[in-house]
Amino acid sequence: MLAYITQRLLSTVVVCILIVVFLSLLVHFVPGDPATIILGPRATPELIQRVTESMDLDKSPVMQIVSFFGGLLRGDLGTDVFTNRPIVDIVMSVLPHTVILALASLLLAALVGVPLGVLSAVRPGSWADRILSLVSVTFVTIPPYLSGLLLLMLFSGTLRWLPTFGAGDPSQPLDYLRHMILPAVVLALTWIGYIARLVRGNLIEVLSQDHIRAARAQGLKRRTLLYRYALPNALAPTVAILGVALGGLMAGAVFVEIIFSRPGLGTLITESIQTRNYPVVRAATLAAALLFVLANFLADIANAALDPRIQLGKRAS
C-alpha cells in the first residue's frame, strides 16, 4: 500500500512536470505578448519590461519551468500581475467552490443514477428500461450549456425559485446550498445518464453471472440478491470508470461556472487564458490536474474497497 502510494505520488509529480512543461511551451508559442495584453494600450516599454520579468517570460522555457518548481516547493507560485495577490491565494480562493460543486453533482448523480440503472437492469428490454435508457442517453447527450441556460431560465427566471447567479455566501450553508442546486443539477445530468448506463450494463452482466444464480439457488430474497449481492459487483467497475471520467466534469464545470456566474477553477482558467495571464493559467490548470489525479486515486481506492480482488499497486492492464 505504501509502495503503491509512493508510486502514485511519483507519477503525479511526473504528470505535473509534464503539464508545466507543456504550458510553458504553450506560452512560448502562443501569439500575443502577455504584457501588452495585460497592460493595454497605455503601456510604456518599461512597464511591459517589468511585467515580462515578473511573469518570467524573459527567461527560456527551461528556466521558467525550473523557477516555477522552485517556487512551488516554497509554496509560492508568484504574484498575479493584475492584483498583486499571491497566485496561491487566488487559486485557493476559487478551488473550494469547484470541488464542492463537483462533489455535490457527483453525489446527486450517484443518488439518482444508480437507482435508475438498477431499475433498468432489473427488467432489461421492458418499457421502463427503454424509457429510462432513452432518458439517460438524452441526459448524456444534452450539453451542459444548453441544459444550464434552459434550467436557469425556468427555475430562476420564470419561476424565481432559485438564485440566478453566484455561489452564495459560504458562511450561510443554506444560502450556499440554494446557489448550488441548479449548477449541481446541470452538471449532474450528464453524470446521471452516464452512471445509469454504466450501472445498467454492469448490473445486467453481473445478474447473468454464475454466482448470482448460485445465490438465487440458496433461496435469497430478491431484494437481498439485487442490492447486497449484485449491486456491489456492478458498482466497482462503475466507480473505476468514473474516476477517469472526472476529467469530463471539469469541462462541464467551465460551462456551468460561466452560466451560473460561479467563482471556480473553470471561470478562472478561461478568463486567464483570454487575458494571457499565464502564471494563473499554469497554477489553476495544475490545480485542476491535481484534482483529477486525486479523484482518480480515490476512485481506485474505492474500487479496491468495493472489489477485494483488486490489489492496489498491481498494474492494471
Next chain:
Amino acid sequence: MAQQVQASETRRVNWIPLADPNWGTGGRIAAVMVAAIVLVAIFAPLLAPYPYDAQDIPNRLQGPSQEYLLGTDQFGRDLLSRVIYGTRIALTTALPAIGLALGAGLVLGLLAGYLGGAIDTVIVLILDTLQAFPGVILALAILALAGPSSLVYVLGLTFIPGYARVIRAQVLSARSQPYVQAQRGLGAGHLRILFGHIFPNVVAPVIVLAAMDIPSVITLEAGLSFLGMGVPPPSPSWGVMLSEGFQYMRQSPWQIIWAGAALVVTTLSITLFGEALRRVLDPRSSNERGGA
C-alpha cells in the same frame, strides 16, 4: 449446449441489411437517422432553400413562415438552411477529429500495449498528462495558440487519450490470448502479429467507441463555438447558433430551438447507433440488448 449453438449462429455480422436481431428497433431507427443525417450533410446544397449566409436584414428574427420555413436569425438568414449546413459543419469537424484521435490513439495504444516496458510507461504518462488537462481548457489554450483553423486538431487531441487507453488495454489483453501465442508459435513476426491479428480485434471496439464519441466531439465543438472559440463566422455551427440564439432568445426563440434540437437529435441518434453497433459487432455483450 443449445444456447451456445444458437449464439454462434447469430454471431455472424450482417452488414448491409439491418437484419441482425442485435440491432433492435431502437438501433434500426437510430441507424436510419444517422444515414439521414449523413445524407443531409452531403446534399446540404440541394436541400437548403437558401445559401446559409444569405442575409435578409429586414426580415430578421422572424418565426417560421412560408418564405422561411423555420424562421430567420439576426441577419435574416434562413434557419432551415443554416441547420442543414450545420449538419455538415458538425460532421466535417467531428469525423476528421475522431479520425485523428483514432489514428494517434491507435499508434500510441498499439506501441504502448505491444511493446510495454519503458515505452509503455512514457506513453501512459503522456496520456495521463493529456487526460489530467480539462478538455475544454486544453482546447481553449491550444485554440489561442494556433487559431480557429486548428479546431479539428484540438478536438482530436482531447480525444486521443481515450482511444490510446482502450487500444492499449485491448492489446494487452489480446497479447496474452492464446491465439497470439499460437502466432508466435507459428513463427510470425511482431508486425504480422500486431497488424494481422491483434489489430483486427482491436478495431471493432474502437470503431464503436468512435461512433459513441462523435456526439461528444460535436458537443465539444458546439461548446467551443458557444465560448466563441469555434468555427469562424458565417459558418452555421450549431454551437454558434445556440450562443447567438440565446442572445436573441427573448425576441425570437427559434434559433435555439432548431439548433438545440438538431444538436440533441444528432448526438442522440449517433449515440444510439453506436450502442446498437456495439451490440452487433460484439455480441458477447449482447446482454445489453433491449436498450432503447
Next chain:
Amino acid sequence: MSGELLRVTDLRVAYHTPAGPFVAVKGANFEVGPGEIVGVVGESGSGKSTLASTVMGLLGSNASISGGTVEYRGTDLAGLDPEEMRRLWGNEIAMIFQDPGTSLNPVLTIGRQLLTPLRQREEMRGQPDRVLRERVIRILDRVGLPDPERRLNSYPHEFSGGMRQRVMIAMALLSNPGLLIADEPVSALDVTLKKQINELLLGLREELGTAILYITHDLGVVAQVCDRVLVMNEGEIVETGDVVQIFEDPQHPYTRKLLAASPAARPLRREQPTTAREGDREPIVEARELRVYFRERTSPIGRLLRRQERVVKAVDGVDITIDEGEIVALVGESGSGKTTLGRTILRLQEETGGELRVAGQEITELPGGEVRKLRARMQMIFQDAVASLSPRRRVRYLLLEPFTIHDVKVDDPDAKVRELLEMVDLGGELANRYPHELSGGQARRVGIARALALNPRLLVADEPTAGLDVSVGSGIVDLLSSLRERLGLTLILITHDLNSIRDMADRVAVMNGGRIVERGTTAQILENPQHPYTRELINAVTIPDPRLMRERIRAATGRFEDNHPKEN
C-alpha cells in the same frame, strides 16, 4: 411421504431461439429416492444441464417447460409461485455448480455469503447472530475447511479451487436439504481435488441422508459416486439403471459407445516400436538444468522503488531428453510446470537458466529471426483450441498463414486448405468459417492441421483432449496417433490425465512443483508407480469401473487425512 423424493414425468424443455423452439429435453422420466445419488451422464448438448436447471427451477428466461411435471415430495414445482419456490431453494433443494471460481460472489466475504441466506430462513428468525455464526462455522468445519472461524472474513479469491468448492458445498448444505443438485461439481478441478470432493459428497450423503442428482460428463466420476445413472443423449434418457449394471452390461448402443470411447477403456501401450530407451536414437530435444522463473510484473516506477519481487519457479531444474519419433507425456496437475516446460522447449517462453538443445542446436542464444525460422520445424497445439485461433480470421486464412510466414509458395491454396482439412478429417466447407463458428473438436483439429502445415518434426500438444467430450477426445487421440505413424512426428503430450495417454505415449515424465519427480515408460508408470506423488495421481484418476472405484474409496478413507468422515 412417498418413496420418491423427486419424480420427473415426461418432462420436455424447450429453448426459444430466433430460429424457432429448440427442444433440449425430450420427455424425461425418472425419480430420485431419499439419500440416493443419481448420476446424469451425457456429452455436450445432451440436455443434462438443462435437466438440472429445470429441476432446480432456474431455467433462463429464454427456456420453458413445454410438457410434463417435476414433483418434489409430491408437489409439482411448476405450480409454485416465485415466493414458494424461493422458500424451497436452499431449504429443500440446493445446488452446487460447476465452477467454484465463478459461483461465489467475488466481492462478499464467504462468511457473509453463508450467513445471509441463513438469516433469511424462516426457522432462523430471531436467532442471535452468534448462533448462526456457530452453525456456519460448524458446517465449514464439516466440509473440511481448515480454520473456519478465521476464514469467515476471507473473500473467495483468497481460496484455492478445491476450498471454494467446499465452501459451495457448505452453502448448499446449510439447512440440510433433501435434494442436492450437483452440476459437474468437480470437472473444473485437478484429479486429486476431484477425488477429495467426491469423497466429501459421499460422506455427507451417508451422514445427512441428502439425495444427490449428480450431473457429469465423466463416466469415471459416475462410477465413483453414483448409485444409479441416467444416460442422456440429445435430450433423451437412453438408458437408466443401477451403476454397476450399466457399466458392466450396457444395453443401449450409445452407452456402449460412450464406455468404449473412455480413455481408460483403451489398451495400455506396451510395445515400443519406435524407441527402446532414452538416448538410443537421435535426440531431438535435450534440456539440462532448465529453469524458468516468473517475476511479478511491476511498472518501471515500481521497480525504481525496488519493491520485493515475488518469484515463481515454474520450471526448476529439469533434465529431459526426447528422441526423434517418440511420444513423451508430461503429466502433472495444474501449476506443476508442465505447460511452461513445453512452451520453453518451443522457445515460446524465455528460460531463466540451463541448456536447451533442439535438433542438436543450442537454441537459448539464438536471435529472434533464427528462432522464427526454427518454428517451421516445431509446432504447438494449444490447450484452448478456439482461443488459439485468431478470432477475426477465417479458417482458410489461418491454415495458409504458416506458408506466408515462412515464405513457402503454395501453388493451389484451395487445394492445400482442403488437403490440410482432410488430413485432420474435416470437410472443406469449414474453410470459410470463423473460429467461433467451430465446435471444440473442430477447432482442435484445425489447430492440429495448422501446426502440421509445414511438416514439423516436433509437435507439443497441450492438453489435447481437455474440455472435450469423451468421444471427441478419443477422436483426437486417434488422430494424433495416426499422424504420428504417418508422418513420423515427435510428440510431446502435456496432460493432467494419465488415462488419456495410456495407449499413446512411449514414455511419461511426471512433474510436480516444477521438477520431474518420476519418469519411465507408460506401462511402468501406470502399473508400477514409484514416487508417492505419481501414486496419488494414479489413484485419483477416475475410471469407469464402479467396483474398482468403490474399492478405492474404501481404501482411501483411511488415507486421506482430510476432515471428511469415514463411511459408517
Next chain:
Amino acid sequence: MNRQTLFRILAAITLVSLLVPAASAQEGEEVLTVRLVADIRNLDPAHWFSEYDKQVAMPLYSGLVRYQPGTYETELDLAESIESSEDGTEIHFTLREGVQCHGGYGELTANDVKFSFERFLDPDNPSPYADDWRPLERVEVTDTYEGTIVLSSAFAPLWNSTLPLMAGSVVCEAAVEEMGAQAFGTSPVGTGPYMLDSWEPNRQVVLKRNPDYYGEAPHYDEIRFVVIQDEQSAELALQAGDVDFSQLQLSSLFQLERNPNIETVVHPNLSYRWIGMNVENPKLEDVRVREAIRYAIDVPSILIVAYEGMVEESHALIAEGLTGYWEEATRFEQELERARELIEEAGAQGLQLRMDIADRAEHRAWAQIAQQNLREIGIEMTINTMDTGSFWEIGSGNEGVNVELFGMNFAMEPDPAWATMWFTCDQVGVWNWMRWCNEEYDELHQRGLVTLDVEERDQIYERMQQLMEEDAVAIWITNGSTPHGFQAHVVPSLSPHGVPEFQHFEAR
C-alpha cells in the same frame, strides 16, 4: 410516526427552505447590488486595468475636483479653492481641513496630493496612465493644506479628464507607504464616500459607507458588486430582483422594457468603433480601393444587427458632446455602383481580403455584414476571428503590415486627445494599425494637447478628423451605447456617456 415518514417530512422541510431565499444583509441596511461584467483587478488610481476597476474605485477616492453628478461640469471636491495661472502651467489649490483617510490613516494634507500625483511619473513604479500627467513637473506644497501643481506646459486634458477622474484621485500616502504600492491595489485607502470592505475574487466586491466622509453621506450603506459574466444570466438576475443595477446588452432591452419593476436607460458611449484599413498593405494601398470599401459597407445594417438599431451612427473619431466633435463629417451611405466603379478604376477586381476581429458578438456581426456587402462589389472577404489575446497582437511591429481589414473598439475618456493620440506616426506598429501617417495630423495632435481655448481645440480636432476622412482609412461605425437596467426603486447617476457614478446613487 415511523422512520420513513419522518425522513420524508425532513426532506420536504429542507426542500422548501431551500426555495426560500436567505435573508440577506442586516436589517435596515440599504444595499445596492450591482452586476460586474468581469472581476475587478486593481483599485490603485495609478495602476487600474479595466473600466470596471474604475467604476468600483471612483467611489473610494476624492479628487481636488469632481464632475457634478451626470455631467462633465467640474465642481470642487477636496479642494476649497483651485485656480489655474493664465498660461495654464501652475494650478494652485487649497484643501478642505479635517478630511480623514479610510481606516485611520490620518488627516489628508497637501503632501498626500503631491504624493498621489507625482507617483504617476515615479520611474521606479511607472504607471500606465503616466500620459494623464505627462507635463507634470512637480507639486509644490506650500502649507499643510495648500499647494501648487506645476506643469511644463499647458495641458488641455487636465481639467477634462485628469483631475476629475482616476488620475486626479488622491490616495493617502501613509497607507501606500505602510502597505507598499503592490498591496495598495487590493486594499485601497482614499477619502471617498465609500471604503472597501471585502473582495472575494470572482465572487463579489463589497464597499461600505465611509462613516467619516466629509461631504454629504451617500444613500446606500453598502454597494455589493457581483461578477456575472454571462449576459443572459445578468438579465435574469435583474428580472428576478437579485441584482439592482446592471449593465446590459441592447437585445435585453426589449424584454426588460415590458417589466414594470425594471427601468432601463441608454446612454451613448464614449468609445469609438471602426473598421480599419491598413494603408501599407499592398491590397489596400490604393485610396480608391479603400473608398470603394467605404461606399460598399452598409453601416445602418450593421447597426441594426449588432446594436438592434438602437445606437447612432458615427461619422468621425470624436463622439458627440465632446470638444472636437465634427458635425460636418461626411455621411457616407452605401453606394454600390460607385464602389464598383472605384474598384474598376483601381483595377482591383477579384480582390480577396481578410478581416481580423476579436471574437465578440458585435464584431462578428460587422464582419458578416461587411462580407455580404463586399461580395456585391466583387470582393471576397474572409473572416478571421481570434481570441482577444491573439487579436491585440496582430497590428504590432512590422508584422502589422499583413493586417488588411480589422474591426476595433477603443475606450476613451472625455477629452479628444485620448482619441487622436493613437493615430500619430509613432503609433504605427503600436496601436495605429491603419499604419496611416500624416505629419499635419501629428502636429495638430501636439497642439491640441497644449491648447486651452475650447473653440481653437474644436478646430484642431475637426481638421484632424478631416484628414483621416480624406485618406479613407476607417469606416466609422458608432460610438456605441451603454444600456443599463435597474430596479425601479433605484435612482442611478450616470455620466453623459453612461458611466455609473455609484457614489451618487439614490433610492426612490
